[in-house]
Amino acid sequence: MLARIKEFLGMESKPKEVASEQEVEKVAEEKPKPRIGYIHLSGCTGDGMSLTENYDILAPLLTEMIDIVYGQTLVDLWEMPEMDIALVEGSVCLQDEHSMHELMEVREKAGLVVAFGSCAATGCFTRYSRGGQQAQPSHESFVPIADIVKVDLAIPGCPPSPEIIAKTVVAAINGDMDYLQPMMDLAGYTEACGCDLQYKVVNQALCIGCGTCAMACQTRALTMTNGRPELNSARCIKCGICYVQCPRSWWPADRINKDLGL
Amino acid sequence: MVLGTYKQVVTARSTDKQIQKIAQDGGIASALLCFALDEKIIDGAVVAGPSEVMWKPEPTVALTSDEILAAAGTKYTFSPNVWMLKQAVRQYGLEKVGTVAIPCQTMGIRKMQSYPFGVRFLADKIALLVGIFCMENFPYESLRTFISEKAGVDFDLVEKMDIGKGKFWIHTQDQVLTIPLKETHGYEQNGCKVCLDYVSELSDIATGSVGSPDGWSSVFVRTDGGDTIFKQALEAGAIEAKAINEGKFGLEMLTKLSTQKKEKAMKVIDERKAMGLPVPFKASSEKEGDPLANV
Numbered sequence: 214m215l216a217r218i219k220e221f222l223g224m225e226s227k228p229k230e231v232a233s234e235q236e237v238e239k240v241a242e243e244k245p246k247p248r249i250g251y252i253h254l255s256g257c258t259g260d261g262m263s264l265t266e267n268y269d270i271l272a273p274l275l276t277e278m279i280d281i282v283y284g285q286t287l288v289d290l291w292e293m294p295e296m297d298i299a300l301v302e303g304s305v306c307l308q309d310e311h312s313m314h315e316l317m318e319v320r321e322k323a324g325l326v327v328a329f330g331s332c333a334a335t336g337c338f339t340r341y342s343r344g345g346q347q348a349q350p351s352h353e354s355f356v357p358i359a360d361i362v363k364v365d366l367a368i369p370g371c372p373p374s375p376e377i378i379a380k381t382v383v384a385a386i387n388g389d390m391d392y393l394q395p396m397m398d399l400a401g402y403t404e405a406c407g408c409d410l411q412y413k414v415v416n417q418a419l420c421i422g423c424g425t426c427a428m429a430c431q432t433r434a435l436t437m438t439n440g441r442p443e444l445n446s447a448r449c450i451k452c453g454i455c456y457v458q459c460p461r462s463w464w465p466a467d468r469i470n471k472d473l474g475l
Numbered sequence: 476m477v478l479g480t481y482k483q484v485v486t487a488r489s490t491d492k493q494i495q496k497i498a499q500d501g502g503i504a505s506a507l508l509c510f511a512l513d514e515k516i517i518d519g520a521v522v523a524g525p526s527e528v529m530w531k532p533e534p535t536v537a538l539t540s541d542e543i544l545a546a547a548g549t550k551y552t553f554s555p556n557v558w559m560l561k562q563a564v565r566q567y568g569l570e571k572v573g574t575v576a577i578p579c580q581t582m583g584i585r586k587m588q589s590y591p592f593g594v595r596f597l598a599d600k601i602a603l604l605v606g607i608f609c610m611e612n613f614p615y616e617s618l619r620t621f622i623s624e625k626a627g628v629d630f631d632l633v634e635k636m637d638i639g640k641g642k643f644w645i646h647t648q649d650q651v652l653t654i655p656l657k658e659t660h661g662y663e664q665n666g667c668k669v670c671l672d673y674v675s676e677l678s679d680i681a682t683g684s685v686g687s688p689d690g691w692s693s694v695f696v697r698t699d700g701g702d703t704i705f706k707q708a709l710e711a712g713a714i715e716a717k718a719i720n721e722g723k724f725g726l727e728m729l730t731k732l733s734t735q736k737k738e739k740a741m742k743v744i745d746e747r748k749a750m751g752l753p754v755p756f757k758a759s760s761e762k763e764g765d766p767l768a769n770v
């Protein structure tokens with residue numbers, strides 16, 4: 214079954230070992246069927262929906278590869294159990310003590326905390342929240358979860374694609390650290406904006422006008438003008454996907470060669 | 476491996492007289508896409524099509540051979556083809572997309588396939604990636620400087636542009652003008668200066684002019700998928716191929732130019748790293764394997 218899933222995902226079967234990242238390895242080595250929790254903070258459930266869109270592999274994934282042990286909308290359980298991996302969807306509202314408490318509890322009970330989706334990873338469109346609405350006018354401040362707790366992996370996307378979710382889960386099960394490394398690095402990318410393309414790529418003499426950013430933008434906030442990305446900031450939801458997908462932000466050469474069989 | 480990984484390298488051209496006439500070199504890019512379309516290997520292709528402005532390409536979703544052929548010929552300025560891939564899948568509903576890409580565009584596509592963070596159900600729909608060689612690219616205004624200012628030619632009269640033998644060539648109906656490449660330096664796109672890929676190392680099939688005689692193309696067949704399509708196109712007689720010249724005007728030339736490009740880029744990467752400027756590639760001191768690899 215694992216082989217079938219790997220084939221579906223185009224993933225390589227041999228896990229790689231990186232000594233420094235023991236947490237993920239523990240998940241892979243000691244617990245072949247990881248216990249996964251899904252925690253829903255200030256999100257829209259879109260990330261959870263995206264997970265279920267892995268139609269071809271969802272049933273075997275759920276029955277044979279992982280145990281979903283916790284999650285509103287998924288599991289009828291009130292007490293948060295110990296988890297190997299916690300997928301946290303949504304940003305956290307500083308004025309909502311229940312959410313804050315839940316997030317702290319996740320950090321205690323989960324081996325790996327994953328910022329699942331751009332709201333959790335970068336704040337995404339909750340970055341625009343500013344309170345003043347019924348029934349909680351004081352619920353004003355929403356931040357990416359890494360502002361409050363240590364985050365091990367980030368999977369940005371609004372929502373993340375079904376494929377990246379499946380690839381991440383399988384990589385975590387296999388302890389494939391090479392594949393997960395960019396997601397660990399992205400745990401630090403919390404202040405995202407379409408203007409990153411200008412600051413970090415165009416201003417740095419790195420843009421090559423490929424159009425990947427405009428292709429990837431999930432709200433069509435980007436167009437290409439004279440070979441450079443042009444941002445309509447009124448449409449930008451600060452998900453960070455444009456910069457994350459830009460070939461000039463980070464470059465996973467070895468993985469690509471492996472995936473292509475080159 | 477300064478020319479990337481490949482299964483075979485040949486000199487080839489389209490057998491179609493019409494394609495031979497309008498193509499930049501051997502018409503391999505157009506011929507392969509047209510063949511793949513006919514055989515239903517792809518159901519459309521993103522190409523650098525014409526726009527209202529002469530020599531300013533616009534990424535276009537081509538659904539017919541005629542539309543593919545309308546994009547033949549090299550335009551030495553940006554055509555953000557990757558941008559249009561999502562439209563091809565979402566608006567046009569294509570399931571199997573073909574595309575032409577210069578090396579850096581290939582990099583955007585391949586990264587998206589390995590790490591499709593926000594890119595839902597697109598990665599597996601790229602059915603054929605024809606890569607073209609690329610030494611550098613130019614902003615449109617640079618091109619205008621070469622054509623209108625340096626060569627004093629009206630854009631509308633230009634029929635073909637080409638870079639080769641140390642010169643930038645401008646063909647009109649009744650004359651051929653050249654600008655020494657020394658004079659085009661300083662007009663290149665800045666992002667090209669750290670580019671470590673000359674021969675589209677991550678494409679399914681890569682093609683370019685260097686290494687083959689006029690009217691022919693050099694072709695690297697790289698992936699399994701590319702190999703299958705290339706063999707089919709050969710068998711069907713859509714393209715013809717012969718052994719590439721191994722010597723000074725063939726593989727040797729390709730190796731030389733690719734090495735030069737990579738060495739130059741490596742130097743810029745090292746300088747940028749020393750200054751603390753960002754660059755997504757490793758400095759030469761950080762490289763364990765091939766010092767000129769695209770990593």
Ligand SMILES: Cc1cc2nc3c(=O)[nH]c(=O)nc-3n(C[C@H](O)[C@H](O)[C@H](O)COP(=O)(O)OP(=O)(O)OC[C@H]3O[C@@H](n4cnc5c(N)ncnc54)[C@H](O)[C@@H]3O)c2cc1C
Nearest residue numbers: 498499500502503504505522523548550609610683684685
């Ligand atoms: C910027 C640039 C630099 C190049 N530098 C070199 C070089 O140094 N050495 C070398 O050997 N070859 C180089 N080439 C490739 C060469 O000019 C031909 O494009 C290639 O040989 C294909 O020829 P063909 O006859 O097979 O293609 P054709 O059948 O004529 O088709 C050309 C294809 O290229 C696409 N295309 C045209 N312009 C662009 C563009 N700007 N961006 C993306 N796609 C485009 C079109 O969509 C079309 O499908 C370069 C090409 C470009 C665009």
Ligand code: SF4
Nearest residue numbers: 420421423424426459
């Ligand atoms: S994705 Fe391409 S076009 Fe967009 S900023 Fe990056 S290099 Fe430039």
Ligand code: SF4
Nearest residue numbers: 407430449450453455
């Ligand atoms: S421009 Fe688009 S992809 Fe980039 S951060 Fe804004 S919404 Fe996200």
Ligand code: SF4
Nearest residue numbers: 579609611612667670
């Ligand atoms: S030199 Fe490299 S970066 Fe520049 S256009 Fe060509 S492939 Fe892209």
